Amino acid sequence: MRRLALLLGITSALAACQGRAPPADTALPAPPTDFIYAELDIADLQARMRSGELDSRRLTQAYLERIAAIDKAGPRLNAVIELNPDALKEATLRDVERKSNAVRGPLHGIPVLLKDNIDATPMATSAGSLALKDFRPGQDATLVRRLREAGAVILGKTNLSEWANFRSMHSTSGWSARGGQTLNPYALDRNPCGSSSGSAVAVSANLVAVSIGTETDGSIICPAAVNGVVGLKPTVGLVSRSGILPISHSQDTAGPITRSVSDAAVLLGVLAGRDPSDAATINAAWNTAPDYPARLRPGALKGARIGVLRSKFGIHPDAGAAMEGAIKVMREAGATIVDAEIPTDGQWDADELELMLYEFKHGLERYLSERKAPLTTLTQLIGYNQQYQVSEMPYFGQELFEQANAKGGLGESAYITARGRARRLAGPEGIDVALRGQRLDALIAPATGPAWLTDHKAGDHFPGAGYGAAAVAGYPSLTVPMGNSDGLPLGIVFIGTAWSEARLIELGYDYEQLTRARKPPEYWPSLPSQDRRAR
Structure with a gap:
């Protein structure tokens, strides 16, 4: 189902962008090419801070200037929806701690951007909706608290597909009424995918080293893949969802978006952990998260058994x-590669939509009520969109809102049946059967095709996906750059059973080191001619 494959996954920019990508022949100022921290990962930045060559305040200021230069000016990527007014203050405090030999860990002093459905004081949590543009929750999400305790600097919030792509089956990924249209930095008229559009674009364009996205079905993996970066969707229950505006408690999770597998491993090590306010983390079948950075080792592919989902190759010829x-x-690295298939592939589509409709209404209204938001029911949000439809619904409607609002409680048999069947078909009877049948470490497939042209009239021209089973099952998936299609990035996705993040990190890291497939964006207004690309 096209729309399900894209789910969850500064206000002034709205006036500048007006929700539209620039025409292909628009002359845009060239983005700065001398950004001295371009493509540096966490280890590089930490080494410079240890040597005294760099400190957190200077790094934070550099990213703020980079955002001003190419996100709010220049190509106007529109990836950042709000900056943290305390970012420089937080960075200064981290520098004071470093000088006192009180470094908290590998994220100490590292700026991080958060998707705008994650609570982080003192900023708004709007999900891109004007209805919540002034809604400022009084406390951090659990994962934000963990980031701050680890020494990270919260730089700001990123734009997203409004309501994480769960308002309409015809929405355009990367567009929100509050934030406008986020642009793909490889070709500005191409779509960034969603719903973690801003988080992926910001990392790809070096507006920040690392960011946090969220996913229900594809919203980390797809934008990471089409923007040429790494995205890791954890097992549901590994990372707390407390303080994240929800779609589906069966499938929602937050996860890292980075330029390298090593950075994803570092970030996941901070995010993972039990949380009494999220039952999924308490009931999880794990005690202590592995040391993910310790699993970053060359040679992990040797002896691995990997299943190829060839049925997904038809997503796009490239x-x-x-x-x-x-x-x-x-x-060539020593892996055994066999053809594999998920026997139940796609049989869960109708059930997945049904469980989302039920869970969205229930989870959203609970979140809004507990945090005393200005609107606390789905009925009120529907009414707001109708009242302000010129700004909120210029391109697509809210039929998913309306369908969800018509659902009853989570005790209804239709919901219970759909939830159980979807998870069973995708997980134990799907991915697990494929893995066990041939003693496989992981499955691989193209994450999706190259980015499509942004089209606000018709919505997304989504080519298909290789990650859907993992999303529905609540299992982990990892995308890594693997090449390009006429200059547009392509990603490979590694899929495993529940709690297999460490193994996926091993395999993805070794593949990444062997291929080094990521190429930074060049911010073409549209794809250049073949002759121009060849130069």
Whole structure:
């Protein structure tokens, strides 16, 4: 289902962008090419701070200037929806701690951007909706508290597909009424995918080193893949969802979006942990999260058994060709590659939508009421959109809101049946059968095809996805850059059973080190001609 494959996954910019990508022939100022921290990862930045060459305040200021130069001016990527007014103050405090030999860990002094459905004081949590533009929750989400305790600097919030793409089946990814349209930095008229659009674009364009996205079905993996970065969707229950505006408690999770697998491992190590306010983390079948950075080792592909989901190669010819190249690399690295299939593939689509409709209404109204938001019911939000439809619904409607509002409680048999069947078909009878049948460490597939043209009239021209089963099952998935299609990034996705993040990190890291497939964006207004790309 096209829309389900894209789910969850500064206000002044709205006036500048007006929700539209610039025409292909628009002359745009060239983005700065001398950004001295471009493509540096956490380890690089920490080494410079240890040597005294850099401190957190200077790094934070550099990112703020970079955001002003190419997010709010220049190509106007529109990835950042709000800056943290305390960011420089937080960075200064981290520098004071460093000088006192009180470094908290590998994230100490590292700026992080958060998707705008995650609570972080003193900023708004709006999900891109004007209805919540002034809604400022009084406390941090659990994962934000963990980031701050680890020494991270909260730089700001990123734009997203409004309501995490769960308002309409015809929405345009990367667009919100509050934030406007986020642009793909590889070709500005191409879509950034969603719903963690701003989080992926910000990392790809070096507006920040790392960011946090959220996913229900594809909203970390898809934007990471089409923006040429790494995205890691954890097992549901590994990372707390407390303080995150919800869609589905069965499938929602937050996760890292980074430029390298090593940074994703570091970030996941901070995010993972039990939380009494999120039952999924308490009931989880794990005691202590593994040391993910310790699993970053060359040679992990040697001896691995990996299943290829060839049925997904038809997503796009270039994606299939890039997968053949990836398979060759893995075989040469000593992996055994076999064809595999998920026997129940796609059989859960109707049930997935049904459970989301039920869970969205229930979870959203609980979140809004507990935090004393200005609007606390789905009925009120529907009414707001109708009242302000010129600004809120210029391109698409709210039929998913209306369908969800018509649902009853979570005790209804239709919901209970749909939830149980969807998770069973995707997980134990789907991914697990495929893995066990041939003793596989992981499954691989193209994450999706290349970015499509942004189209506010028709909505997303989504080519398909290789990650859906993991999303519905609540299992982990990891996308890593694997090549390009006429200059547009393509990503490979690694899928495993529940709690197999450490193994996916091993495999993804080794593949990344062997291929080094990421190429930074060049901010073309549209795709250049073949002759121009060849130069």
